Amino acid sequence: MNHRPLHDGWTLSSREAADLITGVPATVPGCVHTDLLAAGLIDDPYLDDNERRLAWIGRRDWTYRTTFAWSPDEHERTDLVCRGLDTVAEVTLNGVRVGGTANQHRSYRFPVRHLLRHGANELTVTFRSAYAYAGELRAALGERPGAYDEPYPFIRKMACNFGWDWGPTLVTAGIWRPIGLESWSGARLAEVRPLARADGTVRVHVRVERTAEGPLTLSAEVAGVSAERRIDGRSAALALKVPGPDLWWPRGHGDQPLYDLTVRLGEDEWHGRIGFRSVELEREAFRFKINGSPVYVRGVNWIPDDCFPSRVTRERLAERFGQALDAGVNLLRVWGGGLYESDDFYDLADELGLMVWQDFPFACSAYPEEEPFRSEVAAEARENVTRLAPHPSLVMWCGNNENLEGHADWGWRDRLQGRSWGAGFYHDLLPGIVAELDPTRPYWPGSPYSGAPGLPPNDPARGTVHIWDVWNREDYTRYAAYRPRFVAEFGFQGPPAYATLRRASSDEPLTPRSSHQKAVDGQEKLLRGLGAHLPRPDTFDDWHYLTQLNQARAVAFGVERFRALMPHTMGTVVWQLNDCWPVTSWAAVDGDGRRKPLWHALRRAYADRMITVLDGELAVVNDAPQAWSGELELVRRRLTGEPLAKEVVAVHVAPRAVTRVALPPSVAAADDPARELLSARLDAVRLVRFYAEDPAVAFPPAAWDADAEPAPGGYRVTVTARTVLRELAIFPDRLDPDAGVDDQLVTLLPGESAVFHVTTAKELDAAALTGFPVLRCVNEPGGALFRP
Template identity: 80%
Template structure:
């Protein structure tokens, strides 16, 4: 029998200048110092900069635990996550040293344990000191930031990013404990499932005896036994007529319980799903169970700078926000982590596909020792750990390093030094081919499919589009005809309540809160362009820049979806934030949905109407045909039809059809005083012929009233005039309040009902007035 005892109690934290204080394990130095009142919240005001000393300090974690001799032959100290440069000391004896946040470690310690009290110390050195030694030995390597993240195997974005703070952590960030066993233990179970119902269970054991062992595997009521005389085996089982696992929107997500037992009592339990996945490389088209999948994706960054705070309920909430917005894929970005078991289990459960970058991002990485061995060990561990998850559909070698080497001037700086190519083109694909051969591998993103091709060519492979936001107006997306867009984004500030919490400024201004992007504030304002008015107040700035972010991303998504099946995926930068910041996210650092989230829900809907190049594209990403009468109209701003057309349409399942717009509705008599509508069934799109700033909208006139309903308020807005981009921001009244819809355009006589969720009593006049209720053509602005 095996046993496990967590060692999570009684820890203290200290440094040369700080006496012992209570510590939480799992956790990190920053959260321990915060809990003890030594530091202020690193996420608020300018505290980030005042806390830089933490990452340059040596820290000591210490606990004393009782132990008594037992019947186990072996006892191991299991460290699932040490961040990062650690020395482990048990009862005064150095057990081991580590320098990789991405790995777990197991040390035999039974010979060091004492009957009674035992002292365990984990001492963390400064990662800056460690990285400096490696840099001096191996030579400088270029990167996107003046931080040494490429010289230590640690979450890169801890060192700061254009959306994240520089909060360099240390600590026991994943569980730690004692594992006892006798005879033999299951060191690794790696199930490889196939769409025909076969599962090949690869098993490695550690053993103290050479006696034959019995290995038993059970799934779906089927059991098989294997006589194991060595240290590895493959046990194969077959479930007849298995139910296949599908991405959300394509079918169900059945999973099967798999149990592996070793004689002596050690057991492993997991859930697997039967499905196939393949990548058509030239087109970069993912197929699951032989069916092409248009990827409606979002990029995922670590949801907190301090990952021990990320719980399963928190992940479930964030995944729920993703699925409610129509998302079917999460790309785990390469500047973060291999995520927790909860992350991939939830993705399996919800049918969310996962694209997993190996953790390399935006820098040239040395391939020499000690890094080659560290990368080999971490990759083997996590490829084996994640092989059984049906949601995982792609391993990717890195983020933007191939582009950096080709296009960012790195080659001159490197002067022939290694930069990671051997990892991305040799080491990592060989590990995937050995341990997870049924899952595609892609060397990096962006990447065009061969080392000699320009990495960021839209015509093949994956592309990252960043001229929009950095230099170009968002209408530039219309000039692209990409195969697959793995990154594109546009900034907007967080929700008002999030910004209010993050900044103590009175009053708030556009420069309150956090902005990490180079010239980010300037780009936000220039990005408004001709699309929206120039802000006069903070309230204007907040609404207009949030709205512009939503419009920019909807414009790009609709463009790329209209190109299906030539283009087969978009992955928006980004779903989430790790702290309260102005960024590219749809959900801000406090978990509040920005207007972009509502725009994503519309642009990622199963069925979409979008005007493209003088045509109306009908995007039908469902398994059923979409047929009916398409109603097209050119209208005056009072809503009256100036021209109408009706077209019979039929869009086959998983297809896009284009309808050429008749001239009567395509060409306005007066662009400033007309708009276009298209409706098919319950789905409608509204488009102005001119930019909003050049459209002669009448002053907004409407009737709005709010009434209590279970769980909050029902707000009904009836338009007397046209109302452009109507939105309610209830978090201005109650930080916990939510609203079910935003950015609605109403024609005169139409009504919209908004459901505001809150446990508080709200002032109904405030709920239906400025600045909580906004639209672009407001009659009066304070």
């Protein structure tokens, strides 16, 4: 077996009557947008309003061309292997068409040895406009209702390329995954699909491609255990049994041992890693059990981390996964408007103990089930279920995002007039493929979904629920009206970090309108969402701080509420972890990879141990493997910090459990809600709650002493409160775009101190680091709280 990448010497061209682009150096893997950007032919699509001005790229046909030298070798077969073509492509070698493609989610293999020449060879890949292809099929098959007036349901391509309420419309084309020649003789392993179970059994399924009939030897080895058999056909299976394997666990529940598995067929070898574990889904309660143990899901939704996926490296994924882990996350939901992610994605999840919920790529639209789509969907599903089967981190396959709800509740039925909409995929085709190829994992037809086709899909009492009335219409305290089983989507918007916004906009000065905003009425919803919780901003700086703060509070309120309902509620998946470009959105980590205040709030809300208020009681949440016992100290105080009433309650919380503590009357209510607060502490975990919303609290203008001194890797900033300081935050990226801080949104009582560690490679002005607008709090002197 010999593999030769073909990643060098590519050029990009497009022939249009009004314009000719030819001979542009092209990077493979890559896409048209990144090649034009590297050549200086377009401005950065992520800056200002360039997205709109570059819409023409997605409406053109594009040709990639390279030449390479080849000489005959000893092998019988040579294939052109295309791991990913985006999307409608015709592949030509030395002037002869070798094949066509129409699915970004698949790989392709074309036999080409008969076309190869000794010496120079020319390979071309011509991409047809995705808009043209999808538009023709839409006209032929009939309109399908959806969330956006874009033709993404009619092409098997990353849907969010066509724009979303957080993403730009940048319709790509290109060779987005590796391409190369593969030569082989006799036989090769066309597919390897190992299915490992917690009892140590591994059943290795293979599909074989061969040039001649006759017996072959198939063998496999893992953890010192091997098996071998003779095969005569084109498919076979081997069974191995590892005695007493160490089990793979999600983070916080155990270790993540991985075992090297080698499969051999003649001279061909496959190498991969597997983990031993079991996954069960208790469907009525929608509760995951790993290795027989219930796991509360502390999840985040994952969207493609870049509109141009070839730019997402393993290092970038590792950074993003680290941000998820540091925020207490244990599950990533790969959302259905994106991709089946890269091998690096699932490898890292295996290593780090991050569970993966994988949507099949269908989102927010009715989809045609006619040909050619049904065959394309079947092919992509079979390939990707097989590819991802070895990964212990993958815990569920899900049929789609919000399409069942759309059909039931969004008025699609009348508009469809009997046309297909995807039900056959979600209830028949996809579950059949998963049952055949990957019976070690559960399949769920869609999200939201209540467990049966006849039930209302978005019923909080069953299955998974998406809660979007809060962002769209309601105050975030409405989360308290829900008692869901599992919340797979909910969230609240906030702008990106200042440095991200400053890079993305050339506006002088910056205004709230400087940030990309794709959501319908998004700017108005941001302000309406402040409600009675925070003052109305009248400057950009106040808008930026207060809307970021409100995002953090809203999501934390929901997470804390739902965690306190454990075990009735067994998971939350916040919308969303990441962004694909600089934009005001629901993300905790913005499009430049900077952590927003939401990230810091999420880290507290997703901590193993947490205290929150629930229906007039304190909920003491313990998602650790050890019991949590101690004396819970409850103090009602004046804003000056003076105690007015104090109670001590002995508590014991079992592992993975919640204990409710009734608030004693002396601390349950304030004599003067505007001038009092409640503090609760158990060991190192503290809660501070005010008896009134911030604008109704008689805050004094904040006073503090602050000191910034150089420290390894940056600065140590110590803030000592002389008055109560509400939601203290430091934004060092205003001084150095590469600077970060280890904590945000800290409330201090008079006399208390907090230490912040600022990371930066630059020398910063200590006065600037401890002054406005870098250091902020809600009750800062002259701030929005004190303006008429």
